[in-house]
Amino acid sequence: MNETRDTRSSREPEVWGVLAEISSVDALHGTCEGLRDAGYTQFDAHTPYPVHGLERAMGLKRSLVPLAVLILGLGGAAAGMLLQWWVSAEAYPLVISGKPLFSWPAFVPIMFECGVLGGAAGAFFGFLALARLPRHHHPLFESERFERVSDDAFFVSVAAEDPRWDRDETTRLLRDLGAREIEIIEA
């Protein structure tokens, strides 16, 4: 893939950023903290499994997924009750065992299930939206080495859109922080 891109343009290829392989999970924390303390914001850690505490090392904020779950969960529950009220009291009013048309206690189970459905949709789709997925093409996938991210390798990537980005400066910083292999990723 890299070759085809090189033949396409003779000028300096555009740079997406840099990918650095980190030797161990311990070093990963240090590298992330180093980048954070140097003022970088558009960098990321890539790991085969979730490494807890990394969000602090990276200076990330809490996830907003719970908000999506809360809103859609309550919305789902409200929609469930609304549906049952409308069907039972408006669209098809039918007196059963002398109960009122809107006999809400009987509608609680379905309201609850609809709330769970809404919450689950909020968790799943909230995650997709916040994680910017699906995104089947990404410059990082051009790297051969990056294929091991889902196996046993740890990486840090810094995007060129970071305000602190400087090709040589960033590379040197990553090397100082102990990165093993450093690779420039083309856009």
Place this chain on the structure above:
Amino acid sequence: MAEAVRDVDPIEHRPELIEGSPSMGEITEAVARPVEWTPPLGWWIVLGISLSMLGVFGVALCWLIWEGVGVWGNNVPVAWGWPIVNFVFWVGIGHAGTLISAVLFLFRQRWRTSINRAAEAMTLFAVACALVFPAIHTGRPWLDYWMFPVPNQMAIWPQFRSPLMWDVFAVNIYGTVSLLFWYLGLLPDLATIRDRATDPLRQKIYGFFALGWRGSHRQWLHYERAYLLLAGLATPLVLSVHSVVSFDFATSQLPGWHTTIFPPYFVAGAIFSGLAMVVTLMVICRVAFKMEHIINVLHFDRMAKLILATGSIVGYAYATEFFVAWYSGNLFELFAFKNRALGPYAWAYWIMVTCNVVVPQIFWFKKARTHMGILFVASIFVNIGMWFERFVIVVTSLHRDFLPSSWDYFSPTLWDFATLIGSFGLFFTLFTLFVRFVPMVAIAEVKGVLPQAHPRHEHPAGAPSVPYEADPQEA
């Protein structure tokens, strides 16, 4: 001093969850192998048998739809025959998958990571089998839309005061949420298969379903939060689903059904039966796919303890039913329960008690909890016993009607058997395909419980070290 206390990893004092201290690469290799190899002859044989049983299901359902529900043994007074028995049985099987994936996750039982993927898959397939029965039990599946609140030419709407309607919502939503939960957990592992693929077609297919997962911490952050919340939502959901299934019975006024103990008793029984099914499947899979070090004796030991605990709850519920029947002073209630244990279906009742209450007692012994042969045989007994439990509840309560002139003895027909065997065919076909095409162990999660997975706090002083207890995302 406080520093030192914080840095102690409580997990280190426990036995290692994965045997043989494998490297992360070895874990990937071991789990990805069954997805990438040319399947051995044994897999084809199992698939062949499962597909034949599925074929039986197809024939049985076609004959049912052609001829009508008369092909089954259902008749007044036992109008609810095997279809409802099979439905409750399959929904129950599914519940252990959610227990392992969601409830044990919330309780931070880290050993669940070796078995949760397969258990969740089992949930999905069991719910699929269960959903077939309400869809076909009237013999007129083209009228299934009557169950859903959709505008129709008759201008009528469903009756939401009926527990049968609650069931429609509960089971369908349960299936949907289980699917979302399973797929979310699967994303990182699909990416693993994508990254390992050499064949471009495989790469495209797995890449498509991996949604472009990059293992980035900005993704993991939301992923873990979403996973935790889904577990938190699935836990009350699974309790509500079998409670609602039990309402189908408990809200009726039939002696033997009309009891308040039904919801907890059904939920315990469901988890009991599902755990037995997980054990049955895992005893075979770990050997067939050479994962003895990942799904090891420790996992079976703990599942056997759960089977013993839930089995004892079920046994306690059986006893409580009799006590309440006697204590209530209600003659009809007392008759129903005497008839259950001593009447024409006593054979079924005592099969149930033997399989569900007596057999699991063997798990008081560690030897039995760690012996694969005993585990396998006992789990089969539990599966049989739990099917009989539903049979006993449905049939013994119905066959003695309020009018003695209506009393009858229910016997299943050949087509009842064909439908039951066929539903196992659907289940095993789906499961056989699952172990071939999807990583059957959660690779990323297993890596996370390896001793080398988390920093030993060797990074520069002053950096915040994370106390284990304080991290809500810890599984």
